[in-house]
Amino acid sequence: MSTPPLIAIHDLWVYRGGRAILCGVNADITRGKITALIGLNGSGKSTLLRTVLGEFPYRGTIDFRCGHDHSRPRPDYVGYVPQRLTIDSRLPITVRDLMALTLKRGPLFLGIGRQLTATIQRLLDRVGVPDLLDVPVDGLSGGQLQRILLAMALEPQPELLLLDEPAAGIDFKTQQSFYELIAELNRQSGVTLLLVSHDLTMVSRVAEHVLCLRDGRIQCQGHPTVVLTDESMSTTFGADMRAIGHRH
Ligand SMILES: Nc1ncnc2c1ncn2[C@@H]1O[C@H](COP(=O)(O)OP(=O)(O)OP(=O)(O)O)[C@@H](O)[C@H]1O
Ligand SMILES: [Mg+2]
Numbered sequence: 001m002s003t004p005p006l007i008a009i010h011d012l013w014v015y016r017g018g019r020a021i022l023c024g025v026n027a028d029i030t031r032g033k034i035t036a037l038i039g040l041n042g043s044g045k046s047t048l049l050r051t052v053l054g055e056f057p058y059r060g061t062i063d064f065r066c067g068h069d070h071s072r073p074r075p076d077y078v079g080y081v082p083q084r085l086t087i088d089s090r091l092p093i094t095v096r097d098l099m100a101l102t103l104k105r106g107p108l109f110l111g112i113g114r115q116l117t118a119t120i121q122r123l124l125d126r127v128g129v130p131d132l133l134d135v136p137v138d139g140l141s142g143g144q145l146q147r148i149l150l151a152m153a154l155e156p157q158p159e160l161l162l163l164d165e166p167a168a169g170i171d172f173k174t175q176q177s178f179y180e181l182i183a184e185l186n187r188q189s190g191v192t193l194l195l196v197s198h199d200l201t202m203v204s205r206v207a208e209h210v211l212c213l214r215d216g217r218i219q220c221q222g223h224p225t226v227v228l229t230d231e232s233m234s235t236t237f238g239a240d241m242r243a244i245g246h247r248h
Contacts, residue, residue, distance in 0.1 A: 004065065006031040006160060006192045007052065012060035014044075014051050014216075021047045023216040024060070028209075029160075031066075034186050034193040036203040036224075039213035040237060045196045046083050048213065049162045052194070053080055066159055079153030081146075083164040083196070090138045095148055096120055098137050102152050123151040128181060143167075143174035147181070154185070161185075163195045167202075175199065179206050204228050212236040 005028035014022040021044050029035050029052075037045050051058050066077070091098070099120045100112045112120075117133075124130050127147040132140070140148065146166055153161060163182070167175040179199075183206045186193055197203050203210060203224060210227040212219045212235070220232045 004031060005029055006064065006066055007194075008061075008063040008065065009052075010061045010063070012048075012051065012058055012062065014047055014056050014058045016047065016056070021216050022051065022058070025213075025216070025218055027211050027218055027221060029192060029194050030209050031192050032186075032190045033208040034183065034195060034206050035209040035211060036207035037194060037196045037211045037213060038198070038200065038203060038236065043213045044216040045213055046164050047216075049080075049164050049194065049196060052160075053078060053162060077159040079158035079161040079191075081149045081153050081161075081163045081166050083168070085149075092136065092138065094134050094136055095124070095132045095140070096134060099123065099148070099152055103155055119155060123155055124148075126154065126185075127151040128177075141174075143170045143178065146170060146178060150181070157189065158191055160192045160194070163193065165196050165198065167197070167199070175202065182206060200228055200233075 007029040009025055009027045009029070012022050012025040013020060025048065037048065039045055047056065050056055052062060096112060096117065100116055103119060104112070104116060121130070121133060124132055127150050129144055129147050129151075132144060132148065137145070137148075150163075150166065153163075166182070167178045170178060179202045182193065182195070185191060186206075195203075195207065207224055209221065210224050211221045212227060212232065214236050219236045220227055226232075
């Protein structure tokens with residue numbers, strides 16, 4: 001790999017409920033590129049993302065090499081779109097209110113100023129949904145909600161963006177434009193991306209590096225053309241898995 005990694009993970013062990021969930025993970029997250037993390041349900045993908053985020057204690061090293069103190073990942077530099085929403089998307093509030101909740105540093109009852117509204121509008125423009133400012137959150141489609149969540153992870157401008165199955169449950173056409181948006185954001189801002197996905201076709205299109213996790217261990221990693229082959233897919237997903245349809 002020619003570009004030095006933004007994050008170097010070495011011999012990472014994470015235990016939850018008395019069980020080893022990640023078992024000696026070694027992986028590099030390349031600076032400014034899109035790295036995809038693939039593997040079966042329960043293989044430890046979300047756990048790896050949340051450990052990088054600083055949510056779980058671990059053994060081993062997660063080395064952030066970005067020239068400033070990253071002994072604990074700081075929210076200012078790390079954007080995160082979780083696999084599951086911890087807020088109720090039926091909340092009777094608008095997109096503007098929801099985004100203001102995460103962006104505003106003071107209490108919301110003091111009002112949303114013109115400057116904050118302009119910031120929110122700029123973020124909505126950036127993720128391709130400029131008209132959603134005053135739409136109630138419970139009126140959003142699945143694809144629109146994912147874009148809003150992505151927009152919320154873009155302010156302040158992150159150096160690292162962690163996306164946990166950001167397009168799950170979205171129809172294939174919307175999914176494609178969502179991945180195109182992610183690739184565009186990466187090209188425009190050079191943000192480093194670590195993306196969990198089950199969609200190997202999309203992974204082969206947007207990712208430069210693929211990490212394959214199986215039972216908490218990295219089975220293989222490398223460029224999609226090298227990793228998304230029949231042989232390594234069988235190792236990651238089991239004997240019956242073939243990379244049919246994911247060829248370049
Ligand atoms: N609090 C916990 N206590 C014990 N085991 C846990 C806990 N949280 C997660 N696990 C286990 O850790 C393993 C990895 O979970 P994780 O959510 O990281 O998987 P994943 O690869 O993201 O799966 P999916 O594709 O379904 O999202 C699973 O077997 C899960 O049951
Ligand atoms: Mg998960």
